[in-house]
Amino acid sequence: MAAVPLPEQSTVSELLERSNRLGSDPRNTNYAGGNTSAKGSAPDPVTGSGIELMWVKGSGGDLGTLTESGLAVLRLDRLRALAEVYPGVEREDEMVAAFDYCLHGRGGAAPSIDTAMHGLVDAPHVDHLHPDSGIALACAADGEKLTAECFGDTVVWVPWRRPGFQLGLDIAAVRQAIPQAVGCVLGGHGITAWGDTSQECERNALHIIRTAEAFITEHGRPEPFGPVLDGYLPLPEAERRARAAALAPLIRALASADRPQVGHFTDTPEVLDFLSRAEHPRLAALGTSCPDHFLRTKVRPLVLDLPPGAPLEDAAARLRELHADYRTAYADYYQRHASPDSPAMRGADPAIVLVPGVGMFSFGKDKQTARVAGEFYLNAINVMRGAEAVSSYRPIEESEKFRIEYWELEEAKLRRMPAPKALATRIALVTGAGSGIGRAIAHRLVAEGACVVVADLDAAKAAAVAEELGGADKAVAVTVDVTSEEQIAAAFDEALLAFGGVDLVVNNAGISISKPLLETTAADWDLQHRIMARGSFLVSRAAARVMAEQQLGGDIVYIASKNAVFAGPNNIAYSATKADQAHQVRLLAAELGEHGIRVNGVNPDGVVRGSGIFAGGWGAKRAAVYGVEESELGAFYAQRTLLKREVLPEHVANAVFALTGGDLAHTTGLHIPVDAGVAAAFLR
Known part of the structure; x- marks a missing residue:
């Protein structure tokens, strides 16, 4: 019973x-x-x-x-x-x-x-x-x-x-x-x-x-937000999202003037309709009302006052001007209402940026906070629509908003929140992240607070890893062939629309062709170099463009190899490519330092377990070269090291975190060996 x-x-x-x-x-x-x-x-x-x-x-x-x-x-x-x-x-x-x-x-x-x-x-x-x-x-x-x-x-x-x-x-x-x-x-x-x-x-x-x-x-009256403004209809979807991606690094830079933020973009019909209507400037200026709303959206948004068809450079220049005005107005708002015992001003940057014809950018300390801020402003739009339909929208007084926003009880709630993780607010893009080393790196970066774009040629594997990492608030999957400039550009656009920017890029995608010199064809050589040498160059170039515009610094990490300095047999195409990648680290470290972008490398050796490269035939070929069973290859590699330890994907991920997690903030142009000690590959 x-x-x-x-x-x-x-x-x-x-x-x-x-x-x-x-x-x-x-x-x-x-x-x-x-x-x-x-x-x-x-x-x-x-x-x-x-x-x-x-x-x-x-x-x-x-x-x-x-x-x-x-x-x-x-x-x-x-x-x-x-x-x-x-x-x-x-x-x-x-x-x-x-x-x-x-x-x-x-x-x-x-x-x-x-x-x-x-x-x-x-x-x-x-x-x-x-x-x-x-x-x-x-x-x-x-x-x-x-x-x-x-x-x-x-x-x-x-x-x-x-x-x-x-x-x-x-x-x-x-x-x-x-x-x-x-x-x-x-x-x-x-x-x-x-x-x-x-x-x-x-x-x-x-x-x-x-x-x-x-x-x-x-x-209610049928058009509470007024008629459509001339020239303010939403852009077609493809053009709209392209413009959003083009503006995203700048908008994130503006929203992060006080402290780095993660972004979220939405172009829902409700937002686009609101921004196309004659009353949107007046209503947006009145700000949100419900305490739940403005605690997450700030008292009012930043609204671009140009039509969607304005030249991109004009829109960018105007956003900078409006941001300066917004910061001044917010500081004035604080000074008007603050008392001697008020908490210190938390920051004067907008949490919501509205771009007519394009959509809404929202920001927060992580992706969920940024997304929820956008959802709250959508709630505010719905509230404005309803109030204007049957009456007129009249939010609570500004002084009351301040009493809520800078309430000591809210401040105490903020103080109780756990300290942010080392990579909080960082947005990473990892190539070849669908398996092996790339997958392990993606997992470590998310565990340390980063948002991750899982980039891989295999769409199904990328999607599976993104799901493992916790879904869209933690990671998104993109399909990218790193030999294609167009696909790389599209991958970065997806990153910008998903998280607002890119701060950390790991060049990990690769293949390996193990052949003696006389059996290595020109096609083998070209393929190896297109994917790793050329691919790393293209990805780093795309990353540098975004990072320079964000003005938040950044990290580019190359997963090179001990083969970049160690001469082994039957490996000409792979090892030469790794040497190319290793020198790209030095060249880019020298060039990008002025933007606060650090470029470093990791030199692993013999990462067999979980490796897509080894599982794809490379393991069998290397095992044949060394005269061991393929199943024993990892143990063989371990025995030839000084520490007699097998190198796993997680060990490479640890090195990536060590380079990007904050303690090596003054280090650039460095290669870290993760090979359990291969004396012939010591850096000199």
Whole structure:
């Protein structure tokens, strides 16, 4: 007979299921936006008597993926007793620390600022969400009137108040004074709904969201953003993406003036339509409103004020001018509102850059943050559209935005975040990354915080590695033949559109033809040199163009070989090519240093295990040369070294990280042997 679930287990399960359903639909709330709660009883682990508890989504979680570990668990009697000692709105931030004294047991996740809203409202289940339709009413000039028209007295308008204890008291008062109400619209913010059961609470939340959607559709004017501006229609897709790739290094440089950022590009129809309309400059200048929005997008975007057909050089020059103006305006905004105890200004660069006819560039400390910032600005566009359709868009006052953006509680949240990894914000492109050494390098770079473009001639292998690395927020796959200038250019364009730029390139792609001199054909020689010598040159040239424009420095690493300095038998084409690559390191180190670009090399030997080259026939040929079984080739190579150790792909990846991870920041033109000690290949 199946065990009957304890009451608290059933309550938590229902809460998580409801949270995941609500959070999985972007119409209901944005990423990591909002919170849900449920109240119930559980036995006190000390006395055994029943106590009333509340489970609520903790700080920083996402409803769509919420699990039990993301819930804060608090004692209701202690939480509600805080109302008796509440010192008033001027000191309401002090109440957040008091939540820790209300935790049950270890308490689970850290309680969020919205905990009071859930605990003080006298309802077993509460949902607080940030739907575009609800925020559209909340940010309309006559939002209170529209809320009454839309819902009658079943949903109540609550004027803007910064999230916190007082807002919880305000909503609790609504619940007590208007028993027929199922929720409220929070001015400039979002919605809150409640219910006696989990099902009723979810039903009420969805009722508010869908009713607001229908109201805007039925009562809204057809073109809330105005007519299309002459010359501002979106460029055709191929031209649009080519222009985006051409502008991406410059835009990333501008967004990274204070600190390096990772980028994301989107050209969704909603963004392109907004940027084609007459009202977009006015609305963009008003900035976003919902606290969740502008905490991620900054208070307003940088908007290029040229039509899509403007010459590229004119667009670039104007972006530089607008960036300088943006930084000045942001510093002025900080100075207008900062008090002596405000946190220091975090940076004056835009998080969102809008280019009419092309799309939106968004930026953050990693790819997910950059992507989510773009998603939030899309939410903001939807909010503006809804508000303008039925009224006019009126976000909260700038001073209130500053109070949120530079809130000490937000600052404390930032201080709790883990230190960034060594390669955080770095964007790497690794050729030949579908197997062997390249795959190991890609894995190490992602593990150290980098975003990686997995470039390989084999599309299926590249895609498989990108998936291993964690998908599009960590890595993307590109198919590239390094002998083709066109395919290399396309690969770099894909990198620019995926992550905003390129900072670290590893020239690893290669083949190996093992033949004696008299059996080596001109075609063998040419093929070997086209792929490795010429291919490395073409990839490095493309990388240098991007890195120089970004003005963020960069790293180019060549995976050469001990054969670049060691003369072995039956290996003329391969070894000569590796010597070519080795000297490219020196030449490019000398030339690119003025741009802060470091060029170094790694000289492995005999990396057999996992190697695509060895598996493709090279291993059998080298084994025949040395008179050993192919399966014993790795051990054979190990025995001829000073350390008697086999070299694995991971060891080469370690050397790449050592060169690029920060400790060798003053090193360029270096070759690191990774050969377990081959005396004949010592560098002199």
